[in-house]
Amino acid sequence: MSLDLPYTRYLAPDGRPVAELPGWADDFNLLTRLYRQMVLTRLFDLKAVALQRTGRIGTYAPTLGQEAIGVALGSLMQREDVLVPYYRDTAVQLLRGVRMEEILLYWGGDERGSDFVEPLAAQDFPICVPIATQALHACGVATAFKVRGEHRVAVTTCGDGATSKGDFLEALNVAGAWQLPVVFVVNNNQWAISVPRRIQCGAPTLAQKALGAGIHGEQVDGNDILAVHDRLRHALERARHGKGPVLLECLSYRLGDHTTADDATRYRSAEEVRQAWQEEPVKRLQAFLVAQGVWDEGREQALLADCQVEVQRAVENFEAAGVQPLGSVFEHVYARWPAALAEQREMLEERLARRQGGEHHE
Numbered sequence: 001m002s003l004d005l006p007y008t009r010y011l012a013p014d015g016r017p018v019a020e021l022p023g024w025a026d027d028f029n030l031l032t033r034l035y036r037q038m039v040l041t042r043l044f045d046l047k048a049v050a051l052q053r054t055g056r057i058g059t060y061a062p063t064l065g066q067e068a069i070g071v072a073l074g075s076l077m078q079r080e081d082v083l084v085p086y087y088r089d090t091a092v093q094l095l096r097g098v099r100m101e102e103i104l105l106y107w108g109g110d111e112r113g114s115d116f117v118e119p120l121a122a123q124d125f126p127i128c129v130p131i132a133t134q135a136l137h138a139c140g141v142a143t144a145f146k147v148r149g150e151h152r153v154a155v156t157t158c159g160d161g162a163t164s165k166g167d168f169l170e171a172l173n174v175a176g177a178w179q180l181p182v183v184f185v186v187n188n189n190q191w192a193i194s195v196p197r198r199i200q201c202g203a204p205t206l207a208q209k210a211l212g213a214g215i216h217g218e219q220v221d222g223n224d225i226l227a228v229h230d231r232l233r234h235a236l237e238r239a240r241h242g243k244g245p246v247l248l249e250c251l252s253y254r255l256g257d258h259t260t261a262d263d264a265t266r267y268r269s270a271e272e273v274r275q276a277w278q279e280e281p282v283k284r285l286q287a288f289l290v291a292q293g294v295w296d297e298g299r300e301q302a303l304l305a306d307c308q309v310e311v312q313r314a315v316e317n318f319e320a321a322g323v324q325p326l327g328s329v330f331e332h333v334y335a336r337w338p339a340a341l342a343e344q345r346e347m348l349e350e351r352l353a354r355r356q357g358g359e360h361h362e
């Protein structure tokens, strides 16, 4: 069974246009900003993996190869919109104003990593690790927008594997039934940890899951930031103006491990990964910009140097943050404290006081 859903691609893997470009594609200020952000995300990502490998953070879910999706999304969301992310959203979070050191704190197990300092990001949700549950949270946020009559959009993200979960399908259903201002962005990176897309789901596309819920669904080449940006812009406008939810399936490839706790060489071939590198989004936009005469080796080197400085500064801030007190595990969970939790915190404080007393006598 094949359903004829729209699929958009503007740039071939070598950066050459394969379709008539959207009008905004000659806005080279915008395109070089998007390019810069993809490069910054990639360098930060590599650093985060290195920090995990040297034991400075607990784990990390790399964005490598999927930068176009998050950068397009982060650059298009309005201030008043709300991001309800999953765990592979470094690119979007950075553009929402989440600080690099906060992302490192989060993956280092520090609550301050989800307590965003930037007011713009403060309304966004923290990273959701349980698979697909965030899709329902986004529908709750979108329901609030609709009830209040606000022109805001809740945007939620997930991977290909999450679309098999009941939570995801239930979220699509309620979004369609109530015509909620919500956009579902699926990063179909071909792998759900070690489960390949072809055995994950029998449907020819993940986008067509939208149809069963009565909402609009389409696919884009997730390695082509022009395509992702163009279709996401339409999706956000549609949701913002009361025209209903959208499911956008972005076809990408996870060039790195699922997380730093994974070893992808155990279940996929080096040849498959080598092929996927030919399609990756950063080189693709770079080739397009070079062909347009707005990018060159000098600009590239200056950009890399700038980004390295920015990443290094964030690492220094992260390392200067110090260790949180143990009691912080109770913070940021409830606005009003349940009695049971207050009791547990008292127990912890007593135990810590006793331990300190014990050390004192030694």
Ligand SMILES: [Mg+2]
Pocket (backbone or CB within 6 Å): 159, 160, 161, 187, 188, 189, 190, 191, 192, 193, 254
């Ligand atoms: Mg995946």
